Amino acid sequence: MRSFFGAVLVAACGLGAGAVLAQTATPPAQTQTCRVCHGLDGTGTNPMIPNIGGQSEEYLSKQLQDFRAGRREDPQMSIIARDLTDEDIKALSAWFASITATYALPQ
Template identity: 45%
Template sequence: MTAKNTPLLLLVTAALAAALCAPALAADPAAGRKKARQCQTCHGIDGVARIPIAPHIAGESQIYLENQLKAFRSGKREHEIMSVVAKGLSDEDISDLAAWYASIKFTVTLPK
C-alpha cells in the first residue's frame, strides 16, 4: 500500500464500519411499541424494569439493544428468559423493538 492510497483506504474502512454498526434504516418505533407488549412484564412498555432482575432499557442506544437481542438469539449471550424470547425474533422485530426503546426519553436527577 502506498501513502497516497491511505486516505481512500481509511474512508472505505470507516464507511464499512459505519454500515455494519448502524441500526437498520427500516426500524419502526411504532411497530416496536406494539411488539414490546411481550417485553412489558419484565422491562415495562416504557423501558423501566418491573422486576428486580431485569435492566431498565429506556433510552439505551439502538445499536446496543440490537446487538444484545441478536446475542441472546444466537446463543452468544445466555439468560433463562431472554434466550427463549429472542429466539423467536426476526431481524425486523429486533430493529423495531430497539428503535422503540431507544426512542424513549428520560431524565436523571442526581442526589444532592
C-alpha cells in the same frame, strides 16, 4: 383585542397538540412481551431487570441478536429472542431507544 389573541393562542395550542399526537409512535406488537418485565417505557419491573428505555438502538439490537444467537444467555431472554426476526429486533430497538430516559443525581 384580548379575546382575539386568546382565540389565536387556544387555536395554536390545539394545533400544536394535534401535531404532537400525530407524531406519537405506536409501539411494535412485540412490546407486549417486553413490557411484562421491562414495562412499556423500558423501566425494569424489579431490581434484577435492566432498564432499557433510552439505551442506544445499536446496543439494544446487539443484545437481542446475542440472546437470539446464544452468545448471551438468560433463562427468559434467550427463549424470547430466539423467535425474533431481524425486523422485530430493529423495531424493538428503535422503540426502546426512542424513549427519553431522565435521571436525578443524589442530593
